Amino acid sequence: MCVLASILPTSFVLALLFGETRGFTLRELWAYAFTSDLPFIDATILDLRLGRALVATMVGAALALSGAMLQGLFRNPLASPSVLGVTSGAALGASIALVLLGGLGPASWLRFADTMPLVLVPAAAFAGALLVTALLVVVGLRGASSSMLLLCGIGIASLCGGLVQTVQSIVLRDWELSASITAWSFGSLDDRSPVHALPVALPLAVALLMIPFLHRELDLVAFGEDTARALGVRDLRLRLQVVLLSSLLAASAVAVAGQIAFIGLVVPNFVRLVVGGRHGTLLPLSALSGASLLLVVDLFERSVLAEMSLQPGALLSLVGAPIFLFLIIKESRGQGYW
Amino acid sequence: MRVVAASAAAVDWCSWLGLFDDEAGLRVVAVPTQALRYANSLPPDFEARFPGFAKFRAEVLFGFEPDLVICDDYQNALTIEALRRAGTEVCTLEAIRGFEDLRTNLARLARALEASVASQRVAEAADRLEAERRALELQVAAGTESWTKWRVLPCYELGGHIASAGRGSSEALLLELAGVANVATDLGLVGHDKVRLERLLEVDVDCFLVSDEKDIEGLRRRPALAQVAAMREERFVVLDARLRQANSPFVLTAARALRAQLELLANPGTRDG
Numbered sequence: 001m002c003v004l005a006s007i008l009p010t011s012f013v014l015a016l017l018f019g020e021t022r023g024f025t026l027r028e029l030w031a032y033a034f035t036s037d038l039p040f041i042d043a044t045i046l047d048l049r050l051g052r053a054l055v056a057t058m059v060g061a062a063l064a065l066s067g068a069m070l071q072g073l074f075r076n077p078l079a080s081p082s083v084l085g086v087t088s089g090a091a092l093g094a095s096i097a098l099v100l101l102g103g104l105g106p107a108s109w110l111r112f113a114d115t116m117p118l119v120l121v122p123a124a125a126f127a128g129a130l131l132v133t134a135l136l137v138v139v140g141l142r143g144a145s146s147s148m149l150l151l152c153g154i155g156i157a158s159l160c161g162g163l164v165q166t167v168q169s170i171v172l173r174d175w176e177l178s179a180s181i182t183a184w185s186f187g188s189l190d191d192r193s194p195v196h197a198l199p200v201a202l203p204l205a206v207a208l209l210m211i212p213f214l215h216r217e218l219d220l221v222a223f224g225e226d227t228a229r230a231l232g233v234r235d236l237r238l239r240l241q242v243v244l245l246s247s248l249l250a251a252s253a254v255a256v257a258g259q260i261a262f263i264g265l266v267v268p269n270f271v272r273l274v275v276g277g278r279h280g281t282l283l284p285l286s287a288l289s290g291a292s293l294l295l296v297v298d299l300f301e302r303s304v305l306a307e308m309s310l311q312p313g314a315l316l317s318l319v320g321a322p323i324f325l326f327l328i329i330k331e332s333r334g335q336g337y338w
Numbered sequence: 339m340r341v342v343a344a345s346a347a348a349v350d351w352c353s354w355l356g357l358f359d360d361e362a363g364l365r366v367v368a369v370p371t372q373a374l375r376y377a378n379s380l381p382p383d384f385e386a387r388f389p390g391f392a393k394f395r396a397e398v399l400f401g402f403e404p405d406l407v408i409c410d411d412y413q414n415a416l417t418i419e420a421l422r423r424a425g426t427e428v429c430t431l432e433a434i435r436g437f438e439d440l441r442t443n444l445a446r447l448a449r450a451l452e453a454s455v456a457s458q459r460v461a462e463a464a465d466r467l468e469a470e471r472r473a474l475e476l477q478v479a480a481g482t483e484s485w486t487k488w489r490v491l492p493c494y495e496l497g498g499h500i501a502s503a504g505r506g507s508s509e510a511l512l513l514e515l516a517g518v519a520n521v522a523t524d525l526g527l528v529g530h531d532k533v534r535l536e537r538l539l540e541v542d543v544d545c546f547l548v549s550d551e552k553d554i555e556g557l558r559r560r561p562a563l564a565q566v567a568a569m570r571e572e573r574f575v576v577l578d579a580r581l582r583q584a585n586s587p588f589v590l591t592a593a594r595a596l597r598a599q600l601e602l603l604a605n606p607g608t609r610d611g
Contacts, residue, residue, distance in 0.1 A: 019397055020393065020395065020397050020398045020401070021397055021398065021400075021401030022401070041400070041403060044400060044424045044425075045397055045400060045401070047424075048396050048397045048400070048420060048424075049397065172530075172531070172532075174529050174530075175433075175529065175530055176412040176433060179412065180412065183414075190395055190414055190416060190417060191395060191396045191414065191416040191417045191419070191420040192416065193420065193423075302397075306392070306393070307371075307392045308392070
C-alpha cells in the first residue's frame with residue numbers, strides 16, 4: 001500500500017524533470033518552485049510540463065476512482081465509465097460541438113475568439129456526459145436494479161456510439177474536421193494547462209470526500225443486493241450517489257483529456273488484486289494508482305517514445321493489457337479475486 | 339529571427355519565399371519530419387541542415403527557442419495557444435480552398451515577417467504569385483488543344499471506395515488553374531468525398547487524375563468503369579501525390595505540371611513547357 005502511495009509523488013516529480021526537450025535537475029526544479037530563479041525558457045518548459053502533469057494526475061485519478069466505484073456498485077469487474085455510456089455521451093457532445101464550430105482551433109468559424117472552441121468543445125463533452133448521467137439517474141430513480149442500470153448504460157453507450165459514427169460519416173469529406181474529431185476521440189494530454197486540471201479536481205475532491213460515507217455500503221453490496229438491503233444498505237440512494245459521482249468524474253476527465261481507455265476498467269481490478277476488495281482502501285488507492293499510471297505512461301511517451309506519435313490511451317492498452325492479463329491468469333489459478 | 343516551419347505547407351511556403359536561403363536574413367531552426375514525405379520543395383541537405391521534430395507540441399517547438407512558428411490553422415489549438423502564452427508569435431495558414439486563400443496566407447506571412455529582413459522577399463512574392471497566376475490564365479485562354487475540353491476526375495482510393503476532390507478542395511483549385519473541368523464538382527462533391535460509381539457512369543469522365551500506377555490498377559479492377567470514356571481511351575494522368583495536394587503556392591506548379599501531362603497524353607511525343 002505504501003509503495004502504491006509513494007509512486008504518485010515520485011512519478012509527478014519525474015514528469016517535471018524529464019520530457020521531450022531538456023532534462024532538469026532537482027536543484028533547478030527547486031529554483032522553479034520556490035525562487036523563480038530560472039531562465040525564461042526553462043521556466044516556460046516547466047510550466048508546460050506542470051500543466052500536463054497536473055491534468056494527467058487528475059484525469060488518471062478520476063477515471064480509476066470512477067471505475068472502482070462502478071465495479072463495486074455493480075459487483076462486476078467489467079463495469080467502467082465507458083460501459084455506462086458516459087464517455088460515449090461525452091464523445092457525442094464533443095463531436096457535435098466540433099461539427100458546429102467547424103473544428104477545434106483557429107480554423108473554426110469562431111475566428112473572432114480563437115480560444116472559444118477550446119472552452120466550448122470540453123463544455124459540450126461535459127454536457128453530453130451529463131445528459132447520459134441524467135438518463136441513468138432517472139432510470140435509477142424508477143427503481144431499476146443494478147443489473148438493469150448496467151444494461152441501460154450499455155444501451156445508451158451503443159446509441160451514442162452510433163450517433164458519433166453518423167456524425168463522423170457526415171463530415172468525412174471535410175479532412176480538417178474529420179481529423180479534429182478523430183484526434184479528440186484518441187484522447188490526449190497535449191499542451192493542457194493547470195486551468196484544465198481544475199474542472200476535474202473539483203468532482204475528484206468531492207468523490208474523495210465521499211469515500212468515508214460510501215465504502216462500507218459498497219463492501220456490503222459485494223454480498224448481493226438482498227443481503228446488503230437486509231443489512232441496512234439504502235440501495236436506491238447508494239446507486240444514485242455512485243452513478244452520479246462516477247459519472248461526474250468520468251465526464252470531467254473525458255471533457256478535458258478525451259477518451260483515455262483502460263484506466264477506468266483495469267486500474268481498479270489491478271488494485272483489487274493487490275490490496276483486496278475493501279472499498280475503504282480500494283477506492284483511494286485506485287485513485288492514486290490511476291494518477292500514477294497515467295503520469296508514468298505519459299512520461300514514457302514523452303521521453304522514450306519522443307519520436308513516435310502515440311496517444312496515452314493506446315500506449316496504456318499496449319503496455320498494461322498484457323501485464324493485466326498475466327496477473328488475471330496467475331490469480332485465476334489460485335482463487336477468484338472478486 | 340528564428341522560425342519554426344511546423345507543417346509541410348509551412349515548409350513549402352518557406353521554400354517558395356526563399357526563406358531557407360542563407361541570405362534570407364532569418365533562420366529556419368526546425369521543420370517537421372513529415373515534411374520529408376509531404377513537402378514539395380526541400381532545400382539541399384535538408385535533413386542535415388534543419389533539425390526535425392515528430393510532434394506538434396508546445397514543449398518540442400519551444401525547445402527550438404523560436405520567435406515565429408508557422409503552422410496550419412487546423413493544428414492543435416491548445417499547442418498554438420500555449421506557444422502564444424509563452425510569448426512566441428504563431429502564424430497560422432489556412433487550408434487552400436481557392437486562390438484567395440493563397441493571398442490570405444501570404445498576407446499573414448507578410449504581417450508576421452514585416453519586422454524581419456525577409457519582409458522584402460515576401461513583398462516581392464505577392465507580385466510573383468499574381469504573375470504566375472496571370473501566366474496560367476493566359477495559357478488557358480489561348481488553349482485550343484483537344485485536351486482543354488476534357489473533363490477530369492481527380493481520384494484516389496479511400497477505404498475500398500473511389501474518392502475524389504470537389505468544390506472547396508486544393509485539387510479543385512489545381513484543376514481550375516490548369517483550365518480543365520473537374521468532374522467531381524459536376525457530381526456535386528464538396529471537399530474530399532466518395533464517388534458513387536452509378537453517378538460516375540451517368541456523367542462520364544474523359545481523363546482520370548491519379549497519383550501513381552497503383553491508383554490506375556485500382557481503377558482497372560472495377561469492371562463497372564469499363565464503359566467510362568477515360569477507361570476506354572486509357573487516359574490517366576499521373577501527378578505526384580504531394581503536388582496534387584499542394585496546400586501552398588506549389589498548386590501553381592502542380593497546375594503547370596498537369597497541363598504538361600495532359601498535353602503529353604493527348605499528343606504523345608510532344609512536351610509542353
